[in-house]
Amino acid sequence: xxxxxxxxxxxxxxxxxxxxxxxxxxxxxxxxxxxxxxxxxxxxxxxxxxxxxxxxxxxxxxxxxxxxxxxxxxxxxxxxxxxxxxxxxxxxxxxxxxxxxxxxxxxxxxxxxxxxxxxxxxxxxxxxxxxxxxxxxxxxxxxxxxxxxx
Amino acid sequence: xxxxxxxxxxxxxxxxxxxxxxxxxxxxxxxxxxxxxxxxxxxxxxxxxxxxxxxxxxxxxxxxxxxxxxxxxxxxxxxxxxxxxxxxxxxxxxxxxxxxxxxxxxxxxxxxxxxxxxxxxxxxxxxxxxxxxxxxxxxxxxxxxxxxxx
DNA sequence: ACACATTACATTGTACACAATTTAATTTTG
DNA sequence: CAAAATTAAATTGTGTACAATGTAATGTGT
Numbered sequence: 001x002x003x004x005x006x007x008x009x010x011x012x013x014x015x016x017x018x019x020x021x022x023x024x025x026x027x028x029x030x031x032x033x034x035x036x037x038x039x040x041x042x043x044x045x046x047x048x049x050x051x052x053x054x055x056x057x058x059x060x061x062x063x064x065x066x067x068x069x070x071x072x073x074x075x076x077x078x079x080x081x082x083x084x085x086x087x088x089x090x091x092x093x094x095x096x097x098x099x100x101x102x103x104x105x106x107x108x109x110x111x112x113x114x115x116x117x118x119x120x121x122x123x124x125x126x127x128x129x130x131x132x133x134x135x136x137x138x139x140x141x142x143x144x145x146x147x148x149x150x
Numbered sequence: 151x152x153x154x155x156x157x158x159x160x161x162x163x164x165x166x167x168x169x170x171x172x173x174x175x176x177x178x179x180x181x182x183x184x185x186x187x188x189x190x191x192x193x194x195x196x197x198x199x200x201x202x203x204x205x206x207x208x209x210x211x212x213x214x215x216x217x218x219x220x221x222x223x224x225x226x227x228x229x230x231x232x233x234x235x236x237x238x239x240x241x242x243x244x245x246x247x248x249x250x251x252x253x254x255x256x257x258x259x260x261x262x263x264x265x266x267x268x269x270x271x272x273x274x275x276x277x278x279x280x281x282x283x284x285x286x287x288x289x290x291x292x293x294x295x296x297x298x299x300x
Numbered sequence: 301a302c303a304c305a306t307t308a309c310a311t312t313g314t315a316c317a318c319a320a321t322t323t324a325a326t327t328t329t330g
Numbered sequence: 331c332a333a334a335a336t337t338a339a340a341t342t343g344t345g346t347a348c349a350a351t352g353t354a355a356t357g358t359g360t
Contacts, residue, residue: 008266009259011198011214015273015280016176018287020191021216023173024347025294026166031348042316045170048161059338064161066171069339071317078315095325095338109159116158123165124293129286130165136275136283137168143274144175174317181318192346209308219309221347228345245308245355306357316347327336 029122033115037108042071043079044112050085051109055100057090084108179272183265187258192221193229194262200235201259205250207240234258 011017027041034044042065049056049064056064058072065072076099079085084105090096125133161167177191184194192215199206199214206214208222215222226249229235234255240246275283 009198009262010202011195014195014198014266015284015287016173016180016191016269017195018284018291019169019173019176020195022287022291022294023166023169025216025291026169028348029294030166040315041166041170045161045164045167048159048164052160057338066175067316068318070319070341071315073340075316093326093338097339112159116164119166122294123290125286125290129289132282133286133290134165134168136279136286137165137172139279140273140275140283141168141172141175144172144179144272178318190345207308217346218348220311220349223310225346243308243356247309302358302360304358307355309353309355311352312350314347314349317345319344320342322341323339325337325339327334329334330332 026119026123030115030119033118037111038082039108042067042075044115046072046075046079047084047105047108047112050099050101050105051112055098057096057098059096061099079105176269176273180265180269183268187261188232189258192217192225194265196222196225196229197234197255197258197262200249200251200255201262205248207246207248209246211249229255 007013030041030044034041037044039047045065046061049061058069058076062068062072076085076087080087083102086100086102088098088100090098123130157163180191180194184191187194189197195215196211199211208219208226212218212222226235226237230237233252236250236252238248238250240248273280
């Protein structure tokens with residue numbers, strides 16, 4: 001085993017580890033803000049799609065969020081129990097489940113409005129740094145989804 | 151609700167979402183490589199620390215990996231069952247649990263040696279882009295851990 | 301010395317995350 | 331049109347993550 005092998009297997013030389021840790025810690029930082037809305041982070045990003053689209057089937061939601069039905073089915077049932085969304089089978093295709101936002105779900109958006117700014121101060125990057133990070137992340141995401149079919 | 155509120159709550163304008171998705175998809179891309187070693191991603195990064203340090207208590211391991219005992223205890227028991235590590239109480243402080251790498255764990259490193267290069271081609275960034283991403287991620291991680299105590 | 305606080309790890313409970321499988325509905329094909 | 335293939339969700343099983351709590355060992359302050 002040569003030196004390069006040793007170095008490459010060090011945690012500090014990985015790109016994946018800071019990505020993993022950063023994602024986890026940032027989601028943890030969201031928690032106190034999201035608790036006020038009775039949402040978890042995954043539920044929050046699902047609601048974000050619903051605030052924008054009003055209505056969406058599970059397949060499309062999964063493609064947008066990079067999540068499968070094994071994650072979404074129980075999560076959407078919880079959001080339905082909280083009254084933020086409705087779940088109904090499509091009339092034209094009984095296989096498809098249409099998720100629609102409720103009045104109560106729309107109201108939640110007003111409470112959520114303060115979250116992005118609070119979280120921005122938490123990340124605390126210069127505007128140009130945030131843009132660079134954003135673009136690099138989407139580039140990697142694109143490379144990953146090109147190579148691995150989902 | 152004004153326009154800025156609407157825009158700020160769009161998924162595409164978040165920094166956290168691509169971070170979350172990218173981390174998740176990259177870990178998913180690791181899976182086929184790690185299956186050959188009978189490791190999950192979290193087990194892999196724990197082994198990375200062990201390959202470097204040979205011996206480490208749970209507290210230190212948790213600080214390095216940003217994980218707590220609730221995650222590490224069952225994970226380390228699994229790695230012990232696979233024979234890659236040993237778990238023993240410290241003689242000088244019975245509270246501390248010392249994790250040490252085994253012969254078998256050391257051997258696993260040779261099989262793992264090919265993984266970093268395979269994954270690098272998967273991420274597929276220019277060297278300078280990878281460096282920029284790396285630095286920005288550690289900057290955010292630093293900002294997050296300054297603000298939130300762990 | 302000894303009550304009290306602190307520390308290190310383990311346990312419990314909730315919530316993802318995803319591979320693999322199942323089920324029911326819809327499409328495709330011979 | 332009927333059998334076969336495909337599709338969309340749901341289900342099952344394994345493995346994290348983490349907050350909150352429990353427990354035993356160690357420090358500490360008087």
